[in-house]
Amino acid sequence: MRLTPGPPREIDLDGVDLFDLDLYAEGDPHPVWDAMREKAPLHHQVLPDGREFWSVTRFEDVCRVLGDHREFTSERGTVPTHLGTDDVAAGVLLTSTDPPRHTEVRRPLGAKLTARAVKSWEDSIRRTIVRFLAPALDGEPFDLAEQALLLPALVTGPLLGIPEKDWAELVQLTAMVTAPSDPHFRTGSEAATLAIAHHELVTYVREWVLSRRKSGFEDDSLLHHLMNVRPGGAPLTDEEIALDGYSILLGANVTTPHTVSGTVHALMERPEQFEKAQADPTLIPNLVEEGLRWTSAACNFMRYAVDDVEIAGGTIPARGAVVAWIGSANRDASRFPDPHTFDITRANAKRQVAFGFGPHFCIGAPLARLTLRVFFEELLQHFGSIEPAGEPRHLRSYFIAGMTHLPITAQKRRTP
DSSP: OOSSOOSOOOOOGGGOOTTOHHHHHTSOOHHHHHHHHHHOSEEEEEOTTSOEEEEEOSHHHHHHHHHOTTTEESTTOSSGGGTTSOOTTTTTSGGGOOTTHHHHHHHHHHTTSSHHHHGGGHHHHHHHHHHHHGGGGGSSOEEHHHHHTTHHHHHHHHHHTOOGGGHHHHHHHHHHHHOTTOTTTOOSSHHHHHHHHHHHHHHHHHHHHHHHHHHTOOOSOHHHHHTTOOGGGSOOOHHHHHHHHHHHHHHHHSSHHHHHHHHHHHHHHOHHHHHHHHHOGGGHHHHHHHHHHHHOSBOEEEEEESSOEEETTEEEOTTOEEEEEHHHHTTOTTTSSSTTSOOTTOTTGGGOOTTOOGGGSOTTHHHHHHHHHHHHHHHHHHEEEEEEOSOOEEOOOSSBOOEEEOEEEEEEOOOO
C-alpha cells in the first residue's frame, strides 16, 4: 500500500471495493479514504458473494467503534478475513473477547509489559538491533523489509519463552495468517494458507504448554505467565492458553516490521527529515509516533453492532459487521493537519491510533515503542545516508499495511 498518496483523483464511491487486494498491493487507498471521510463517513459495501459490511473512516468514529464494546462487540471476530463466518474462538481468544473476561486475562499480562517493566530489556534490545543493522553497513544492498520480518522475534522471542530455533518458522506462520493472499507467504489457496497457519500456531503453543507441564520447568516468560492467569478465579484450560498464546504471537510479530520499513521508506523519500532527526536525537520519540501514524500497519479492525447503532450520519443494523479503518483515521485532517505530510516535528503525532483504541489497545505498545525508539537511535547514529536499491513491494493484504521487500543501500556515518 502506498503511504505517500499520488495526485488527487475523482473517486466513485459507489464502485469502491475495499476488499480489492490490488488496491493495497499495487494501488493507493488514501484518496479513497479521503473521499469516504468527506462524502460517505459511513460506507456500505456488499461483496459479490453476498457478504456485507459497513466502514467508518473518520477519527472520532473509528475510536467510538473500537472503544465501546457495549455497542460494538469483538465476540464474533475482529479481522475482516472472518467476515461472514463467526470466529470459532470468539469469546475465548483474547482478541475476540469483550470485557470483563478480556480485561481479566489481559490485566496480569499487561503488568509484565508496562513501560517501566520493559525498560529493563532496553540494553538487550539495543544489542539485538546493532547486530540486526550491521549487515546493512557494508554498502551492499540490504532488503530491510524482508529482514525486518524477523526483528520482533529477535526482540520478543526470549520474553515470550520461545527458543531461537523456532523463531523463523513462527514468523512465517504469523505472516501467513495476516496476508494469506500474498505470494510471499501463500501456500496453496488463501483458505488453505489460513488453515495451515492457524493449525500450526495453535498446535505449537499447545505443545509448548504440555512440555512445560510435563517438565515442571518455570520461568518468567510471558507464555508461562499466561499459564497462571485466572479469569474469574479459575485457571485457563490448556486450549484457552493455546488460543491466547496464538493471539500473543500474532500481536508480537505482525506490525512492528512494517512500521520499521515504512518509516525508513518515508525518511528515504524525505532526506531533510532524516537529517533533522540525526541533528537532534531528542526528536526520535516523535519520529516513532509519526512513523506509527504514517504506516498504520494494523490497517483496520472489525466489530459487530450489538443493536442498531446510529453513527456517522447513518445506521448500522444489529449484528452488522463494521470495519474501523485505522489507516484512514490516522490521516483525518480534522485531527492531523496536512495529514499526508510526514513530519517528525508534528505536535500531536502521539494521538495516532496505530495501536488501536479502547479495551483492545495493543498490550505490547510499550515494548513496540521501546523497540522502535532504539532502532531509530541506532540507525541515525550509525547510518550517514540511506538510498533505495530497488522498488518496494507492498504486502497483498487489506488488513496489514506493509512491505515484503524494501532494498536499500546505506553509508556509514562519518564520525567528527
